[in-house]
Structures are given as structure tokens and as C-alpha cells.
Amino acid sequence: MSIGQNRIFVSCLLLLLSFNLSFRWPVENGKITSVFGESRGDHFHDGMDVISPDNKIYPTEEGDLVYMWNRALFPLDNYAGGGNYKILKHKNDMYSLYLHLEDSPNMKEVYTVNDVLGTAGNTGRSYGRHLHFSMVDMKKSRSENPLQFAAFTGDATAPKIGDALVRIGDSYTIIKDAVNIRLTKHYPLLIDVTDSMGGREKLGIYRLCVNFNSAKVLEINFSGIDSSKNGLTICAKPFQDLYDEKGYYKVVDISYVEGVNTLQVIASDFQGNQATKEISFNVKLDIQ
Numbered sequence: 180m181s182i183g184q185n186r187i188f189v190s191c192l193l194l195l196l197s198f199n200l201s202f203r204w205p206v207e208n209g210k211i212t213s214v215f216g217e218s219r220g221d222h223f224h225d226g227m228d229v230i231s232p233d234n235k236i237y238p239t240e241e242g243d244l245v246y247m248w249n250r251a252l253f254p255l256d257n258y259a260g261g262g263n264y265k266i267l268k269h270k271n272d273m274y275s276l277y278l279h280l281e282d283s284p285n286m287k288e289v290y291t292v293n294d295v296l297g298t299a300g301n302t303g304r305s306y307g308r309h310l311h312f313s314m315v316d317m318k319k320s321r322s323e324n325p326l327q328f329a330a331f332t333g334d335a336t337a338p339k340i341g342d343a344l345v346r347i348g349d350s351y352t353i354i355k356d357a358v359n360i361r362l363t364k365h366y367p368l369l370i371d372v373t374d375s376m377g378g379r380e381k382l383g384i385y386r387l388c389v390n391f392n393s394a395k396v397l398e399i400n401f402s403g404i405d406s407s408k409n410g411l412t413i414c415a416k417p418f419q420d421l422y423d424e425k426g427y428y429k430v431v432d433i434s435y436v437e438g439v440n441t442l443q444v445i446a447s448d449f450q451g452n453q454a455t456k457e458i459s460f461n462v463k464l465d466i467q
């Protein structure tokens with residue numbers, strides 16, 4: 180992505196946020212610990228995980244309570260994976276989901292943005308007190324990246340692009356600049372990319388572009404997860420075509436050439452912080 184394209188991208192984000200000023204962040208003074216679209220081993224993370232000092236959860240917009248479950252009301256039942264949760268319906272068939280809440284019987288039919296919806300807890304399949312927050316567009320059968328609706332500021336750190344790899348059997352081979360490598364097939368290319376927001380987090384990214392031998396082989400953004408007859412996809416790619424089981428980003432449409440191969444990776448987060456990495460390596464093709 181060029182400097183000019185990057186400016187256009189950031190401008191589009193700011194324009195998008197200007198249309199969604201009625202949405203607020205569901206916690207105050209919060210920190211993001213996991214972002215939308217990350218790998219969860221065998222599925223996409225369909226929301227964001229956040230923590231805050233006081234653990235109070237607020238509706239992202241005024242909405243009607245349409246679904247909820249809380250063990251305080253059903254003490255003989257076991258927690259499901261999402262633990263205690265509440266789901267609000269907003270205008271234009273948008274729904275917001277709040278998971279892993281503390282036990283509490285409190286509920287209202289309508290919540291305003293200033294009402295405390297609940298308290299972040301550690302219920303269900305959870306490894307620490309936090310809120311899992313999701314936004315769903317029911318008209319499109321699409322889970323939306325919450326950052327498109329509830330702006331989070333303060334991220335000035337660009338993603339970090341690590342190694343490129345290929346997996347041969349159960350072994351991973353790191354591809355470094357100027358390395359020589361022998362390949363017996365056109366293995367998918369794996370890329371280690373992480374992001375942070377100024378701390379030690381290893382978060383997912385928002386946009387990834389991969390060029391290989393001067394051809395674009397992957398361009399994806401994590402704006403939403405679509406549901407269709409083909410299952411859950413991001414930019415029409417199912418989970419197994421986008422992630423390796425170790426969480427590396429996967430590029431499946433790769434054709435190596437004998438001799439020098441060039442790789443360019445461009446990664447950016449939602450706020451437009453961008454990183455670029457280029458390497459060249461020598462391939463000996465031994466394909467029968």
C-alpha cells in the first residue's frame with residue numbers, strides 16, 4: 180500500500196466513524212486484549228475482548244434486551260461457553276452481544292448508553308475477568324468488527340511482521356532473506372504477524388496484503404465475518420485457508436519459481452499504523 184493509498188484508507192476510517200458517533204465503547208478506560216477475526220485454533224474470534232478498571236459494562240447504543248442468560252436466574256444449569264450474556268437489539272437490525280458477565284439477576288427491557296448493563300466476569304469458557312463484545316448485522320447475517328462502530332483511540336503502534344515459514348509435514352521451516360530452500364511442492368506460505376497497542380499484547384491485525392513475485396496473492400481486511408452455505412468466512416476465505424493451526428496467517432495461492440523468489444508483506448491495524456517487510460530467497464524446486 181502506497182503512502183497515498185494509506186491516507187485514503189485512514190480517511191475512509193475516519194469517515195466511517197463519523198457515521199457511527201451514536202455508538203460508545205462498552206467500558207471506560209478500557210484495554211483491548213483480543214481483537215476481531217483472530218485465530219482461535221479452529222475458528223475465528225467473532226468479537227473483541229476488553230478489560231477495564233471498574234469492570235462496568237455499558238450498552239454501545241440504546242437498545243432493547245432481546246436475549247439473556249444468567250446463572251443467578253438458573254442456578255441448576257451450567258454455564259455455556261459464553262457464560263452469562265445479554266443481547267441488545269438496536270436500530271437497523273444491529274445487535275450487540277456482551278458475554279462472560281458476572282452472576283446477577285438484574286435486567287431491564289430497554290437500556291440506554293448510561294445504564295450499567297452488567298459487570299465483566301469470568302464465566303463460561305474464560306481464562307480471566309473480561310468482556311467479550313460482538314456486533315451482528317442480522318440483515319446481512321454478518322458479524323461486524325466492533326471497531327467500526329465503537330471507536331477505540333490511543334493505538335499508535337504499528338504491527339510487527341516476523342518470519343515467513345513453510346510447513347512440511349509437522350515441521351516448520353523459517354524462510355529468511357537470501358536463504359536457500361528446497362521444495363518438493365508448492366506449500367502454502369505462512370507469515371507471523373502480530374500487533375499491539377503499546378504494550379506486550381500479541382493482537383491480530385486489520386488488513387493484510389501479500390505480494391509474491393510481483394503478483395498480489397492475498398489482500399484481506401478483518402471488517403466482518405460472513406455466514407453463508409459455505410460456512411463462516413472472512414473476505415470469502417474459510418478459516419482453514421486463512422490460518423495455520425499455530426495461528427500464522429496463511430497464503431494458499433503460492434507458486435514458487437526456480438531461483439530467486441520475492442515476498443512483500445504489508446500489515447496495518449484499524450487505525451492505519453502500517454508495517455512492511457520484503458525478503459528474497461532462493462528456491463530449488465524438486466517436483467516430480
